[in-house]
Amino acid sequence: MTGLGSGIDYESMIAAIVGAERAPKENQLARQEGMNHAEKNALQEIQFTLNSFRDKVEDLNSSRELQKLKAELSNDDVLSASVDSNAVPGEYSFEVTQLAQTQRDQLFKTSEGSTFSKGTISFGAVSIDIATVKGDLISAEGGKKTAHHDQVYQDIADKHGLDVVADAAAIKDILETSTNPDFDQARLDSYTSQQQGYQNTIDRLTSDGVTVEELQSAINSDPANDGVKATLVRSGDGISMVLNGKDTGVTNAIGAITVAIAPADIKGNTLDLALPVNGQKSLQTAEDATVQFGSMTLTSATNKMENVIDGITLNIKEKGTVNVKVERDEASVNSTIKSFVADYNKIIETVNTYTKSSEDKAAALSGDSATRSMVSRLRGVIGAEYGSSTYNTLSQLGITTTRQGTLEIDQKKLDKALEDDFDAVSKLFIGDGVQTGMMDKMMVVLDDYHKNGGTYDRRIDQLEYNNKQIAEDREKLDSRMEAKTLSLRAYYARMDSQIARMNQTQSMLVSMLM
Template sequence: MLMTGLGSGIDYEAMISAIISAERAPKDNQLNRQEGMNTAEMDALKEIQSTLNSFRDKVEDLNSSRELQKLKAVLSNEDVLAASVDSNAVAGEYSFEVTQMAQAQRDQLFKVTEGTTFTSGSISFGSVNIDIAALNTQLIDEQNTKKADHQAQVYKDVAEKHNIDMTVPGWETDAHKALTDSTDSRFDQARFDSYTNQQQSYTDKVTRLTNDGVTVEELQTAINNDPANDGVKATLVRSGDGISMVLNGKDTGVANAIGAITVSGMSLKGNTLDQAQPENGQKSLQAAQDAIVKYGSMELTSTTNKMENVIDGITLNLKATGTVNVKVERDEASVNSTIKEFVDTYNKVIETVNTYTKSSEEEAAALSGDSATRSLVSRLRAVIGDEYTTSTFSTLSELGITTTRKGTLEIDQKKLDKALEDNFDEVSKLFLGDGATRGVMDSMLTVLDDYHKNGGAFDRRIDQLEYNNKRIADDREQLDARMEAKTITLRDYYAKMDSKIANMNQTQSMLIGMLA
């Protein structure tokens, strides 16, 4: 209830508002200032945490021989094969002769005129035996079942739409009448047309199967979907004068050969190609065979055209027969790029830290003077500037990697290139260690693990700051409640005062009237 000041003419509500504002302003300012500081600190820590996470992920990726001991394969003939190498490979030259490519068995079963149908006969291979007459009977049964199921479903849909009780015997007769009788008020021409068209399609297919037999596509589906088929695929190959059914082994290599294939007793309709001609009958198109590669006097075989670890660390992907020299050498360019990635992600961390710790003339940075952030930078710099005993290079500076005044890293590219060219393995050892002693990457991970993602030092601080802001929100709600109670008290106080002033004014007016 607002104070109107009718008795005194005084604007008590304005007075109350001024009193409340003056009383809450110091606490409001304190809460807002603290909340703003907490939020700014949280945002800064989150940004630094994000860059640290990225840096740690990069260091973890690079802390492996596959990244810092990279080798590459240089081929004399890329048309013959492709080669990939890993850290287990030994630098040197290797000569290979691909004498035979792996291939899958491929056989033509028959070639017929497009549109030919089959009434009898059989196709057998492995555990698969397709009897065409039995297949025909199966397909007819399937169509009759589909036709009956479709009719039952449509009757049910009609019954549900027109509230026909399907628990009452003979409900199907009523549903049939609603579906087919054009004089019935429930009749729907579009629904009836759809129903009859679908039913007719089932009837037409049964008629075709009964009179003409199965199509080449139905025969193909039967072969591919046979439960005994372990992966052999029938495909249809169309040419100018007909269509061939081709059987393809499931994979390359002798071990995956289809084996013996029998096509017998085929009775055809609509075919105009002479089945007695060799090009139209069963024939081998391609025999199953293994890949063969000669390495010196050795003969290497594989069921596929990919030979993994044919020699330790070397994998070959065969393309064609022929001879090729594979030179395995150090991939200096890739390692150079990997080291640059390490420097770039490290610099991103330092630059982000600098953004939130370096104050300007206009305002103080969110983490200015923050001891935890200073400690982080100090520990990172210690790893960068430390001396290591795992390599002939004891410091990163010997590779040309040095720290600038801003704390970021820079690379003397010429110095790094020379180090990689002259002592490739020693560069890797400096970063990765030698198996017994830790290198730069392991030391860096030790530091970063203290700040990594959930549960790290910064993550715990972020959680605490979020909790503090929730407490501030609670304090603000409590302040609102106190100020509301104070407002009610002041209104009550001034209401009584206003009443007394009104009485006094009334008495004054009466006395003045008596003296007049």
């Protein structure tokens, strides 16, 4: 603001002085902060590509990626087959003679809506007594009815500040008497309907017995049941209770099943249980899957035969004969190698982006020794010779280095190498069990730059710390400049006061002279 005594714009002068003192330090901090951010972003981008490449190398450093096999089937309706690197290439003939299946038995077939008052059903450790089931259900419904009654009374007591025991008569009056001022017809209707529902179930269980659905639930929820399931199958003339084994295979058979229910103890049934179609009968026996492999019989409790032959797993679908041809999956390995080259090139391209300066500006990592060292080590691994394979170098596979440092593939040469010696290609990358391959040495280099405590990780942490220090320095600069501003304001305020007094003296002297 302008000085009252002098008319001088002191605030602009203060701003100019403080700005001139702040500018060099502010510019220095901003420049350093910008350089730190640029370096950090560059390191993070390079580290990201390194980590992606490391994941690829880790996958490649196993036989599952570079010794892939595939299975071709003459008839995939009979079975499907999967193979891993332990399989031996060749042709295999299988004949599926039996599929694995669960035991399945009909316990009985009755008319829809039939109810049961007595009888037993037993299998394994399970023993269902229908009369006991009936008694338990009556007790359960009685408990639900009482609990519902108590809850409605408690709700009324809570709402009107009553004691549910001492004021039971008053609560009953509120619930049931229409002249009571707190009566609620909707509440009474709901209460009456639910209470009647519970009573109807109790009456039905008492006079008629349990439904087929309640009997099914009792079987499935029995504590001794280890997984056998009862299901209901409805047909045009009735409903069948069917017992299903837990799993396929002979060892998972349900075993002996005993059903003792007299026709007189079934109400509402019009079907003759003496007829075979309506009585207890086997619908399906428990069977193991069987497959003929030459003169050998292969068996399994399930329709999946894992590693039935080293590295070969069969998933059986139906009976029949099928030939399985196991051969090298050259196309998949070819694609894997291409992916390796592409990920390596991504690293080189990213490094080039952040280390090569242009005419307009310097690169964030221009001249960075750590990055140069990392690239040099990667190139050393790529260009080295390996004794684990008859192919000693990548160039023998048609993979060579360009002037830009990236890799390029001679596809015809790579295809021929895979065709001529599939195993030798994989050994160049993963070793032969005695001598290490390229991927082991590549992992040693990459682990030094991996995100968890690696070289770049530590540098990124240091840059983040440096920027925190810059933020603190900026706060200190702000504090100093604020103190400087206050000091200058006080100084100019005193000066302005003195000028004001001088002006007053001057005016007085002038007036006296006149």
